[in-house]
Amino acid sequence: MTIDVKDSVFNAVPDADGRFGVYGGKFVAETLMSALAELEAVYRKLSVDPDFQQELDEDLAHYVGRPSPLYEAKRWSASIGGARIFLKREDLNHTGAHKVNNTVGQALLAKHMGKPRVIAETGAGQHGVATATIAARLGLKCQVFMGEEDVRRQALNVYRMKLLGADVIPVTSGSRTLKDAMNEAMRDWVTNVDDTFYIIGTVAGPHPYPMLVRDFQCVIGREARRQSQAQTGKLPDALVACVGGGSNAIGLFHPFLGDESVAMYGVEAGGHGIASNQHAAPLTAGTPGVLHGNRTYLMQDADGQIMHTHSVSAGLDYPGVGPEHAWLKDLGRVNYVVANDDEALRAFHTLTRVEGIMPALESSHALAYAEKLAAGMTPDQVIVVNLSGRGDKDIHTVAQIDGIQF
Amino acid sequence: MSRIAGRFQQLAQQGRKALIPYVVAGDPGLDVTVPLMHRMVACGADIIELGVPFSDPMSEGPVLQLGHERALANGTTLRTVLAMVEEFRQQDQDTPVLLMGYANPVVHMGYAKFADAAAAVGLDALLTVDIPPEEVAPLNAELQRVGMDNIFLVAPTTPAERIQRITDTASGFIYYVSLKGVTGAGHLDVADVAHHLGLIRDRSNLPVAVGFGIKDAASAAAVASVADGVVVGSALVNTMARAIDDGGDHETAMAAAVALLTEIRQGIDNSAS
Numbered sequence: 001m002t003i004d005v006k007d008s009v010f011n012a013v014p015d016a017d018g019r020f021g022v023y024g025g026k027f028v029a030e031t032l033m034s035a036l037a038e039l040e041a042v043y044r045k046l047s048v049d050p051d052f053q054q055e056l057d058e059d060l061a062h063y064v065g066r067p068s069p070l071y072e073a074k075r076w077s078a079s080i081g082g083a084r085i086f087l088k089r090e091d092l093n094h095t096g097a098h099k100v101n102n103t104v105g106q107a108l109l110a111k112h113m114g115k116p117r118v119i120a121e122t123g124a125g126q127h128g129v130a131t132a133t134i135a136a137r138l139g140l141k142c143q144v145f146m147g148e149e150d151v152r153r154q155a156l157n158v159y160r161m162k163l164l165g166a167d168v169i170p171v172t173s174g175s176r177t178l179k180d181a182m183n184e185a186m187r188d189w190v191t192n193v194d195d196t197f198y199i200i201g202t203v204a205g206p207h208p209y210p211m212l213v214r215d216f217q218c219v220i221g222r223e224a225r226r227q228s229q230a231q232t233g234k235l236p237d238a239l240v241a242c243v244g245g246g247s248n249a250i251g252l253f254h255p256f257l258g259d260e261s262v263a264m265y266g267v268e269a270g271g272h273g274i275a276s277n278q279h280a281a282p283l284t285a286g287t288p289g290v291l292h293g294n295r296t297y298l299m300q301d302a303d304g305q306i307m308h309t310h311s312v313s314a315g316l317d318y319p320g321v322g323p324e325h326a327w328l329k330d331l332g333r334v335n336y337v338v339a340n341d342d343e344a345l346r347a348f349h350t351l352t353r354v355e356g357i358m359p360a361l362e363s364s365h366a367l368a369y370a371e372k373l374a375a376g377m378t379p380d381q382v383i384v385v386n387l388s389g390r391g392d393k394d395i396h397t398v399a400q401i402d403g404i405q406f
Numbered sequence: 407m408s409r410i411a412g413r414f415q416q417l418a419q420q421g422r423k424a425l426i427p428y429v430v431a432g433d434p435g436l437d438v439t440v441p442l443m444h445r446m447v448a449c450g451a452d453i454i455e456l457g458v459p460f461s462d463p464m465s466e467g468p469v470l471q472l473g474h475e476r477a478l479a480n481g482t483t484l485r486t487v488l489a490m491v492e493e494f495r496q497q498d499q500d501t502p503v504l505l506m507g508y509a510n511p512v513v514h515m516g517y518a519k520f521a522d523a524a525a526a527v528g529l530d531a532l533l534t535v536d537i538p539p540e541e542v543a544p545l546n547a548e549l550q551r552v553g554m555d556n557i558f559l560v561a562p563t564t565p566a567e568r569i570q571r572i573t574d575t576a577s578g579f580i581y582y583v584s585l586k587g588v589t590g591a592g593h594l595d596v597a598d599v600a601h602h603l604g605l606i607r608d609r610s611n612l613p614v615a616v617g618f619g620i621k622d623a624a625s626a627a628a629v630a631s632v633a634d635g636v637v638v639g640s641a642l643v644n645t646m647a648r649a650i651d652d653g654g655d656h657e658t659a660m661a662a663a664v665a666l667l668t669e670i671r672q673g674i675d676n677s678a679s
Contacts, residue, residue, distance in 0.1 A: 290513050291462060303511060
């Protein structure tokens with residue numbers, strides 16, 4: 001009964017105004033307000049339409065390749081000597097990350113709304129690739145905004161997007177990373193709002209994006225719940241996922257929020273360490289504010305200017321976080337912790353060598369924390385880590401850090 | 407009556423249209439803004455709009471993005487902008503001044519603290535690009551407490567029924583965004599502007615100023631023929647940036663801005679007569 005009550009709390013957000021407690025909302029320029037209202041109306045209608053759901057489920061099964069396996073990392077678990085660690089293999093999805101769960105859903109919305117053009121922002125390039133992919137399949141024109149710094153460090157994904165027929169537009173303003181790409185995507189959307197659908201890649205942005213991206217990503221947690229019960233006979237004791245904007249984390253966590261026995265850890269990018277101020281951990285070291293359409297925790301200075309962030313992983317290099325995470329932090333339902341660059345890099349190498357699975361640097365932050373967590377637990381306990389993406393895109397970054405020239 | 411309402415009433419009696427220049431506070435230099443404000447008033451500005459620079463100016467085109475970046479590099483903050491207004495008020499108690507910016511610096515300062523500080527320095531109004539009526543109630547309560555106007559945008563995409571909601575929340579004047587796009591874009595359609603101003607006027611007696619995409623005397627004159635006021639921003643900021651790029655100093659930049667504004671004033675006055 002307690003669980004039902006809690007479920008109803010977690011399923012009641014966002015409210016009609018798009019708020020998760022005091023977070024979320026719609027902080028955008030007037031030009032976009034009617035587009036957001038239209039999107040919300042279409043989504044509320046289609047999300048309960050069995051035909052739409054069937055179309056989505058078929059795409060997830062036959063195009064994305066779901067369900068993704070829940071893999072027990074036995075050798076890695078044994079080497080740590082604590083809990084059994086299972087990996088939710090989102091890296092095995094088509095395009096190599098969890099991002100595609102959401103782009104498939106939003107692209108179907110675009111199709112139903114008759115929008116011939118989609119735009120996206122991207123950091124690591126995974127969301128850009130996932131958007132370019134689904135645009136190619138549906139015959140939609142696609143432009144992807146990407147910070148110049150990220151274009152440099154994710155050259156492989158840039159080329160993938162171009163091969164898929166998308167235009168990649170390097171963004172040279174501000175810090176030239178994900179937040180600036182999002183600014184530029186917003187500017188494009190304001191200008192082309194009539195024919196363009198903005199596919200936001202994370203659970204941030206103005207309402208209804210945090211809600212609909214969460215809903216599309218919840219397939220991760222729903223599967224993990226079933227798989228955990230089937231493979232271990234119980235729910236996991238702990239869930240671990242990395243948090244940049246927070247879409248893979250909310251996707252894993254949300255279907256478990258009402259299960260009090262399941263502990264949850266969202267791992268932010270500690271960069272060079274919280275004390276260095278060079279990190280991307282707004283939940284750990286930031287304060288509430290308003291950016292990119294929502295009220296949430298931000299990395300900001302004493303005058304309310306957004307600070308530059310640092311993370312070895314482009315996908316976590318963002319000064320804000322989805323508003324639902326801000327709410328879950330204040331509620332104390334999810335523990336938000338950090339893993340630094342060097343810890344993530346060690347975890348990248350460990351998993352590659354011990355399990356033959358090369359994780360994305362984003363996901364490596366979750367692995368780094370899971371290793372610490374598992375060590376303090378027992379072999380009858382189960383941790384599920386969201387392996388949100390594969391590491392091929394990061395090989396250049398890792399090689400450079402290791403001093404290797406190609 | 408607020409200073410802004412009084413100014414529009416006075417202009418209406420004279421059969422003139424409001425010229426509302428926008429500059430980014432602290433661009434091209436911290437020492438430029440207050441003298442420039444006085445000189446803009448001297449060449450015909452009726453209301454001064456100061457941009458509060460923000461690290462992520464999502465509605466600005468390239469020209470104003472650079473303006474915001476320069477102003478931040480010069481050390482401009484919301485506090486220094488309020489200090490500029492205070493300094494301006496020492497010599498000019500008549501010209502309304504409004505701040506235009508983004509939510510976060512004001513959110514971070516706190517709405518009540520901002521309202522108190524703004525009222526103390528003689529600021530007249532605030533326009534936050536990314537705080538629509540849906541989110542504005544707590545801010546509006548504070549602005550109303552100190553008698554400040556809250557200016558809202560109406561866009562070409564704003565449905566007619568929503569215009570009412572905005573005009574019910576707004577005071578001072580309505581700022582109509584002349585195009586779908588960012589500041590400084592170039593596809594102004596005056597007939598379309600006139601149509602939308604009609605929709606606004608059907609629902610409100612507030613004066614309507616038009617901005618985004620007005621860059622010279624001709625476009626200002628065209629807009630002034632249908633609006634109560636004309637906002638000129640990117641063109642001024644660009645003119646000053648070009649003057650500096652060409653090797654000029656702050657004085658040269660101010661002179662260039664004043665020359666452009668003088669032409670625009672003449673364009674507006676000729677169109678109205």
